[in-house]
């Protein structure tokens with residue numbers, strides 16, 4: 253046998269002598285880049301389609317690089333030496349020296365690749381995280397069930413806030429939502445999330461919050477508590493008409509500092525602390541106001557036709573009251589008609 257290139261006599265490999273054959277062939281190769289997915293919550297890494305545990309990131313990087321080595325058909329990798337040179341916290345240059353056997357030849361080759369670390373969640377953790385929670389936000393309403401419309405609106409608001417917060421913290425999520433007892437139970441990944449969401453509800457709806465916690469176990473020698481934030485929304489909403497100390501008031505606005513009430517007999521408005529309104533009783537809503545035809549009007553009084561009985565009914569005008577047409581809007585209370593304030597005289 254002789255080499256078809258240099259004519260040397262001796263054993264040949266694909267018609268070449270060993271020198272010519274080795275000059276013209278490579279036996280191993282690696283891609284330019286190898287992506288390594290690491291679980292954000294544990295020490296598992298995804299390599300060649302399989303999740304596995306590694307003692308260190310370095311071990312996982314080495315494994316990702318060496319697993320990516322492709323060998324020529326018929327060649328067998330005998331020895332691998334990989335060195336890792338971190339370029340930054342997520343990119344690692346890996347230099348690999350291999351010894352490869354091909355038939356009776358022994359070849360040394362040098363390879364280089366960059367392993368890029370990517371974030372991910374392993375299936376095990378995504379399962380654990382899926383039902384994991386540190387805090388429950390219970391949303392209830394005093395004296396009545398949460399309506400479907402309120403439930404939907406509050407849930408949407410909470411989901412939007414959690415979504416926003418999760419952009420800066422991966423560990424922020426809603427585990428589970430349960431609608432129950434005329435309210436909502438929202439299971440949250442962290443207690444600080446429960447705290448800030450309940451604070452938002454206080455701010456926006458004048459709710460009260462009660463916190464309770466229970467010991468659920470230990471982790472790294474620290475006791476783990478699960479905190480329940482029970483948020484009670486007031487029984488009234490903006491636009492409701494309530495009885496407070498036996499006087500009818502319209503709820504003009506609700507905030508963390510208090511609730512704005514409009515006295516329906518005088519149209520005077522005032523702020524009352526939410527705590528002072530706990531015994532308030534809802535008797536209706538502005539939308540239940542009736543339209544009454546004005547028969548005559550003097551400086552101080554209106555004579556209305558009561559739409560309930562078609563009888564004439566005298567009603568005292570409040571200071572600055574202005575009607576917008578032949579009818580006025582008034583809330584029926586006992587035998588009276590209570591004029592709605594000016595800004596509600598026109599139907600929205």
Ligand SMILES: [Zn+2]
Nearest residue numbers: 255258269272
């Ligand atoms: Zn040759």
Ligand SMILES: [Zn+2]
Nearest residue numbers: 291294374377
């Ligand atoms: Zn994991």
